[in-house]
Amino acid sequence: QEESAWTWEHQALVRARAVAGDPALIKRFSALRKELICRSRDIERLHADIIEMREKMREHLSAPKRSDTLVAAASAEAFNIKQGQGGIVDIEFLVQFLVLANGLTYPRLADWTDNIRLIEVLSEAGLLSQQEAEQMTIAYQDYRAAAHLSALKQQKEATSVSTFAVYQQQVSQLWARIFAPSVD
Numbered sequence: 287q288e289e290s291a292w293t294w295e296h297q298a299l300v301r302a303r304a305v306a307g308d309p310a311l312i313k314r315f316s317a318l319r320k321e322l323i324c325r326s327r328d329i330e331r332l333h334a335d336i337i338e339m340r341e342k343m344r345e346h347l348s349a350p351k352r353s354d355t356l357v358a359a360a361s362a363e364a365f366n367i368k369q370g371q372g373g374i375v376d377i378e379f380l381v382q383f384l385v386l387a388n389g390l391t392y393p394r395l396a397d398w399t400d401n402i403r404l405i406e407v408l409s410e411a412g413l414l415s416q417q418e419a420e421q422m423t424i425a426y427q428d429y430r431a432a433a434h435l436s437a438l439k440q441q442k443e444a445t446s447v448s449t450f451a452v453y454q455q456q457v458s459q460l461w462a463r464i465f466a467p468s469v470d
Contacts, residue, residue: 293335297382299323303399320396323389336383337465340376343369364444365454367433372454374429376461377422381405383464384413401426418460425453 299319304312347369368374381404385395392411398404402423409419429450436443447454 293332293339296322296386297336297379300382300385300404301378301399301401320393323385323396324393326390327386329387332383332386333465336379340379343375344371363447365447365450367429367436367443367445367450369443370454372450372457372461374426374433376457377401377426377429380422380457380460380464381408384408388413414460418456421453421456422460425450425457428453 299322302319304315347366366373378401381401385404385408388408388411389395392407392413394407395404395411398407405414405419405422405426408414409416414422432445432450433443436445
């Protein structure tokens with residue numbers, strides 16, 4: 287993990303936590319996790335890796351499958367809560383990037399593993415405005431509630447585009463602010 291880990295492995299560490307086991311092992315894991323999150327890293331590479339990974343995910347998920355030909359028209363009217371642009375995964379990638387990019391300066395970012403508290407700490411550190419943090423928190427909570435309801439009803443995680451249009455726009459605007467190409 288220290289020298290040859292892929293970016294996605296470090297992204298996973300942001301959310302990783304021990305839930306049971308030997309207390310000494312849990313303590314060692316937590317210390318290693320914090321050390322890896324709070325280390326110096328190449329921010330430009332992290333930035334590029336996360337953008338590239340998200341683009342690959344979108345390409346893979348939008349690739350037509352044989353069964354999709356009949357649903358193509360309907361999909362233009364649907365928003366995938368988890369994978370859609372401005373959805374859950376975009377919020378998670380934003381949080382993971384900000385934590386990994388700023389863990390060295392703000393070690394408190396390694397204290398939490400859940401997105402809601404991480405968003406709160408990102409706001410306290412001035413990395414997100416209070417308004418952005420509130421918007422991301424509400425969007426994330428509402429998206430998760432809708433995704434859980436869909437799972438309970440054994441439905442797909444898709445809804446009408448208009449249902450979450452405001453959240454999609456807010457998340458997409460933050461994505462553009464954080465991941466827009468820098469002009470040197």
